[in-house]
Amino acid sequence: MRNDRQKSFLLKVRQALGKPAEGGSSPSLFDGPLDDPEARLARYRERTPRQRQALLEELKARAGAVAMGVSVVGDAAAAGTVIRDLVLQTVPEWGSRKRVVAWDHPLLDEIGLAELLANDGVPVTITRLDENRDAASERRRLRREVESAYIGITSADFVVAHTATMVLRSRPGHLRSVSLVPSIHVCVADANRLVADLGELYARLQYTPEEKKQGLTNCLTFISAPSKTGDIELVMVDGAHGPRQVQLVLISP
Amino acid sequence: MARVQTELFNQGAADALKDPVLQRALAGFQQRLGPATAASYTGLPEGPGLRQQAKAVRMEGLRHLDDLLERLADLIRERGGHVFFAEDSAAAASYCRKVARRHNVKRVVKGKSMVSEEIDLDAVLEADGVEVVETDLGQYIVQLAGEPPSHIIAPAIHKTRHEVGRLFAEKLGIAYTDDPPTLTQAARKALREKFLSADMGISGCNLACAETGHITTVSNEGNIRMATTLPRVHVALMGMERIIPRLADHDMLFRLLARGAAAQHMAGYVSYIGGPRQPAQGDGPDEFHLVIIDNGRSRILADTEFREILCCIRCAACLNVCPVYGKIGGYPYGFPYSGPVGAVVTPLLTGISRGKHLFMGDPLCGACKDACPVDIDIPRMLLALRRRLADGDPAWDVSRKYSVDKLAFDLWSYWIRHRGLYEAGLRLGAAGQKRLAGTEGVIESLPRPLDGWTRHRNLSPLTGKSFIRRWREHYGRSGTETEQR
Numbered sequence: 001m002r003n004d005r006q007k008s009f010l011l012k013v014r015q016a017l018g019k020p021a022e023g024g025s026s027p028s029l030f031d032g033p034l035d036d037p038e039a040r041l042a043r044y045r046e047r048t049p050r051q052r053q054a055l056l057e058e059l060k061a062r063a064g065a066v067a068m069g070v071s072v073v074g075d076a077a078a079a080g081t082v083i084r085d086l087v088l089q090t091v092p093e094w095g096s097r098k099r100v101v102a103w104d105h106p107l108l109d110e111i112g113l114a115e116l117l118a119n120d121g122v123p124v125t126i127t128r129l130d131e132n133r134d135a136a137s138e139r140r141r142l143r144r145e146v147e148s149a150y151i152g153i154t155s156a157d158f159v160v161a162h163t164a165t166m167v168l169r170s171r172p173g174h175l176r177s178v179s180l181v182p183s184i185h186v187c188v189a190d191a192n193r194l195v196a197d198l199g200e201l202y203a204r205l206q207y208t209p210e211e212k213k214q215g216l217t218n219c220l221t222f223i224s225a226p227s228k229t230g231d232i233e234l235v236m237v238d239g240a241h242g243p244r245q246v247q248l249v250l251i252s253p
Numbered sequence: 254m255a256r257v258q259t260e261l262f263n264q265g266a267a268d269a270l271k272d273p274v275l276q277r278a279l280a281g282f283q284q285r286l287g288p289a290t291a292a293s294y295t296g297l298p299e300g301p302g303l304r305q306q307a308k309a310v311r312m313e314g315l316r317h318l319d320d321l322l323e324r325l326a327d328l329i330r331e332r333g334g335h336v337f338f339a340e341d342s343a344a345a346a347s348y349c350r351k352v353a354r355r356h357n358v359k360r361v362v363k364g365k366s367m368v369s370e371e372i373d374l375d376a377v378l379e380a381d382g383v384e385v386v387e388t389d390l391g392q393y394i395v396q397l398a399g400e401p402p403s404h405i406i407a408p409a410i411h412k413t414r415h416e417v418g419r420l421f422a423e424k425l426g427i428a429y430t431d432d433p434p435t436l437t438q439a440a441r442k443a444l445r446e447k448f449l450s451a452d453m454g455i456s457g458c459n460l461a462c463a464e465t466g467h468i469t470t471v472s473n474e475g476n477i478r479m480a481t482t483l484p485r486v487h488v489a490l491m492g493m494e495r496i497i498p499r500l501a502d503h504d505m506l507f508r509l510l511a512r513g514a515a516a517q518h519m520a521g522y523v524s525y526i527g528g529p530r531q532p533a534q535g536d537g538p539d540e541f542h543l544v545i546i547d548n549g550r551s552r553i554l555a556d557t558e559f560r561e562i563l564c565c566i567r568c569a570a571c572l573n574v575c576p577v578y579g580k581i582g583g584y585p586y587g588f589p590y591s592g593p594v595g596a597v598v599t600p601l602l603t604g605i606s607r608g609k610h611l612f613m614g615d616p617l618c619g620a621c622k623d624a625c626p627v628d629i630d631i632p633r634m635l636l637a638l639r640r641r642l643a644d645g646d647p648a649w650d651v652s653r654k655y656s657v658d659k660l661a662f663d664l665w666s667y668w669i670r671h672r673g674l675y676e677a678g679l680r681l682g683a684a685g686q687k688r689l690a691g692t693e694g695v696i697e698s699l700p701r702p703l704d705g706w707t708r709h710r711n712l713s714p715l716t717g718k719s720f721i722r723r724w725r726e727h728y729g730r731s732g733t734e735t736e737q738r
Contacts, residue, residue: 009339017318146536173535216525218529228521231389233433240440240441241445
């Protein structure tokens with residue numbers, strides 16, 4: 001039934017295109033002609049420290065233009081300081097209690113968020129499913145934690161300088177809602193994940209073996225600004241539905 | 254299918270011009286968006302020529318559309334998603350209703366989707382007792398007001414902040430304010446509750462990628478991410494043409510889309526969605542359904558003169574520069590797709606004869622082509638539509654009509670191709686016009702039914718000799734420089 005429907009639909013498309021009823025696949029379409037992924041990959045591989053620094057500056061300028069914060073720090077401890085300052089300076093939008101939710105991620109483990117914020121009385125929930133408990137109820141528990149947090153902390157698989165874009169894959173422990181539901185989104189990434197532009201990003205995703213193996217996952221998210229809208233008389237307002245504030249923390253030893 | 258009211262275009266346009274509130278709301282928005290988009294194209298590292306490249310990619314995708322859709326469906330099913338091919342709007346809407354029923358859905362949150370307007374999905378679900386909440390701020394405003402969207406990406410562009418303020422005071426019970434940040438915050442609060450409690454999320458699809466098997470959603474507000482992440486079911490609707498072959502092609506297309514839509518470098522959010530929550534993941538919908546919709550698109554695809562309109566990525570750049578749209582807004586177009594793109598795609602989807610006023614009412618100034626991020630030649634297709642209307646085309650159910658215009662032009666054509674008859678007519682006219690000549694030797698008024706020609710101008714009298722005849726009298730029958738050239 002499903003197949004019949006799909007078949008007759010695609011047959012109509014083939015007829016519209018003047019093709020024979022039996023469709024052949026177009027495999028060559030996916031082999032090229034890309035402009036030259038190797039050139040873009042090499043550009044990334046061979047980037048000098050000076051060029052990397054220039055990219056960082058460009059990222060800061062682009063992010064500044066869309067009201068996104070960027071901090072460049074030397075190590076995990078310094079990243080922790082940036083996060084703690086943010087926690088101390090900001091207040092929850094919805095409730096009165098300060099709560100933080102964070103991805104289950106090695107970079108964030110290194111910062112040790114829970115210990116860092118313990119003295120300030122701010123609880124930190126790591127979005128890890130407890131394998132010994134029922135998965136569905138664990139998901140419900142994490143959902144409640146995400147909803148009640150005012151800061152969500154994630155990491156990025158890539159950061160794109162030209163468009164000030166954070167690129168996040170979805171994985172176990174890396175909940176999509178952490179970068180979305182809390183009022184403030186903090187993203188901590190290693191500076192070596194910085195690429196120049198979308199072309200370089202797509203080349204890395206497609207043509208480096210370790211990235212290709214992971215693929216885009218079931219949900220790859222690009223975040224290039226705080227949530228905003230201009231739907232009332234084109235007046236730009238930050239904080240439409242997603243985070244009102246976005247802070248990128250890059251660790252560059 | 255959404256109600257089609259294209260035949261009312263002329264009346265709607267006349268009413269719009271007389272509506273002072275609409276004129277106030279529309280004043281100035283084009284000056285803010287149009288030039289900014291034009292400047293953003295020149296700022297592209299590759300230069301404005303990137304628009305032509307992007308069109309080539311879109312056209313290439315259309316030529317392989319069957320294979321691309323099959324690959325997309327295969328890859329999404331591999332990840333546990335469902336794919337439904339809907340030949341028309343009824344099939345698409347009833348599939349969505351079936352999914353909603355199976356999951357006992359009470360509340361749906363929607364990301365703005367023009368194709369959902371096209372198939373009139375909200376009405377179908379609401380008739381089933383489902384609460385449907387639009388979550389794009391502009392779309393939420395028009396939903397509260399009980400109106401359809403009037404612009405492809407800024408649905409409430411026809412409303413002033415005062416109107417929004419009054420609407421929110423009435424519907425959301427807040428104190429009246431016309432401050433956009435305060436109004437936005439009120440909507441944020443109201444809609445957050447809806448997002449957190451919805452059972453199903455519905456989105457459109459911006460440009461799917463066949464190579465990796467993902468749809469993409471694009472927004473600045475984050476509402477589409479909310480609607481596709483939090484509820485347990487996600488249904489995505491996609492016009493079948495919204496797909497490109499390779500991931501790398503998204504590089505130029507997303508940058509062009511952001512420029513065309515809002516003169517941005519990049520949209521705030523882009524998501525690649527290729528299936529439901531995977532095992533061991535902590536959030537995301539349990540089920541993902543993709544509905545791929547034809548609803549008249551295959552007929553457009555088959556017509557090589559109009560296939561190009563399927564390259565459209567619905568950024569609304571053409572609305573933001575069109576002198577007609579700028580004065581009348583979106584409603585007179587009588588279907589969700591308005592402006593120059595609507596003047597082409599709406600008649601093609603809903604009937605050329607019925608929607609003729611849309612393409613007859615466009616001035617052919619060419620601003621839409623210059624503004625289009627994928628360089629679609631809308632003026633060419635507006636003319637092609639006029640030609641189809643005049644000549645008739647059974648493939649589009651357009652019959653050739655013998656109108657008075659047509660008869661007059663056919664007579665004219667016969668007359669000027671028969672030299673003797675033409676000269677005789679001129680002599681006759683010159684003799685007959687003596688009665689018409691007014692002061693200063695010009696004709697100031699013609700009798701009915703030709704009086705329209707002289708209502709706003711005077712006509713020079715006929716000379717009684719054609720140009721060709723005078724030329725021959727002057728230079729002889731042959732051997733002139735002009736003829737030899």
